[in-house]
Amino acid sequence: MAKNAEIKRERRARFAKKLAVCAAVLGGYYIFVRLTGLSLPCFFQTVTGLRCPGCGITHMLLSAAELDFAAAFAYNQALFILLPIMGALAVIKLIFAPDWLEANSRALDHLVLIALIALMIFGVLRNIPAIGL
Amino acid sequence: MFCRSCGANNRDGVKFCSQCGAPLDDPQQGGGMNMDQNMNGGMNPPPYGAPQQFGFGGNSFAGTFKERNIALCILFSIITFGIYTLYWFFTLTEDTNRISNDPAPTSGGMALLYTIITCGIYGFYWMYKRGAIIDDYNMRTGKGSTSNAIIYLLLAVFSLGIVSYCLCQNEINKINSGF
Numbered sequence: 001m002a003k004n005a006e007i008k009r010e011r012r013a014r015f016a017k018k019l020a021v022c023a024a025v026l027g028g029y030y031i032f033v034r035l036t037g038l039s040l041p042c043f044f045q046t047v048t049g050l051r052c053p054g055c056g057i058t059h060m061l062l063s064a065a066e067l068d069f070a071a072a073f074a075y076n077q078a079l080f081i082l083l084p085i086m087g088a089l090a091v092i093k094l095i096f097a098p099d100w101l102e103a104n105s106r107a108l109d110h111l112v113l114i115a116l117i118a119l120m121i122f123g124v125l126r127n128i129p130a131i132g133l
Numbered sequence: 134m135f136c137r138s139c140g141a142n143n144r145d146g147v148k149f150c151s152q153c154g155a156p157l158d159d160p161q162q163g164g165g166m167n168m169d170q171n172m173n174g175g176m177n178p179p180p181y182g183a184p185q186q187f188g189f190g191g192n193s194f195a196g197t198f199k200e201r202n203i204a205l206c207i208l209f210s211i212i213t214f215g216i217y218t219l220y221w222f223f224t225l226t227e228d229t230n231r232i233s234n235d236p237a238p239t240s241g242g243m244a245l246l247y248t249i250i251t252c253g254i255y256g257f258y259w260m261y262k263r264g265a266i267i268d269d270y271n272m273r274t275g276k277g278s279t280s281n282a283i284i285y286l287l288l289a290v291f292s293l294g295i296v297s298y299c300l301c302q303n304e305i306n307k308i309n310s311g312f
Contacts (some may be wrong), residue, residue, distance in 0.1 A: 108240075116242060
């Protein structure tokens with residue numbers, strides 16, 4: 001009904017704003033890295049010497065931007081899979097604004113939990129040299 | 134204002150709950166954070182600055198949070214090599230989201246996910262946002278302008294983020310006890 005359309009419109013507007021900010025930050029960061037050759041160090045790696053689940057994401061993005069997907073996959077396997085999934089969900093949320101993708105929905109909570117557990121396991125595995133991640 | 138059906142927090146002026154669609158125009162819904170719980174037979178809260186006289190406190194959140202002993206939180210963080218800190222991150226997010234005016238705040242799980250995939254950079258924004266939510270709550274409830282947002286961020290920038298966690302938890306404990 002009318003109020004459903006109003007809700008969806010509000011959701012889409014809010015989400016579009018957040019996405020725009022993310023895109024701006026990502027774009028700005030990419031330009032910054034290409035121009036200066038500097039990138040963000042990983043605090044976790046500096047302190048413990050171990051690689052956190054997010055390490056390598058800058059190199060991954062740079063390789064992906066040059067369409068070298070094999071190299072991108074090598075830098076961070078988990079995020080190479082996870083980020084496109086999140087991107088697809090973001091597009092779905094932007095176009096359809098479904099309930100199950102709304103903040104604090106149970107489906108979203110479960111998805112996030114799975115992603116977090118997967119990242120934690122990845123964080124452990126990638127620091128075991130024998131596994132070769 | 135909070136929806137009576139599902140409890141989601143909605144921006145003032147929004148007609149329908151953004152979570153469940155229930156109408157928000159019930160006059161009982163108005164008043165937001167300053168509403169007296171009517172524990173004292175209809176007595177109005179005392180003016181700002183006057184001492185609190187009733188035991189339960191003068192805000193609608195009192196007693197609804199899990200009060201956490203900050204010293205214990207630090208102890209657990211140390212003995213679990215920081216694993217407990219991740220859980221604390223999650224609970225601080227969920228608790229501050231409840232007092233926030235944002236109708237769709239980023240959940241604890243999502244904030245943790247974003248922090249991990251950005252190698253901690255999102256964490257700085259998150260820390261600032263916790264302080265901003267508390268500053269906003271203080272403004273709305275007449276406690277004046279505070280600067281928790283910039284303080285938490287500065288501490289985090291100087292690798293003292295754990296102090297920000299303590300300060301934030303302290304604010305939540307205060308609100309829980311009726312402040």
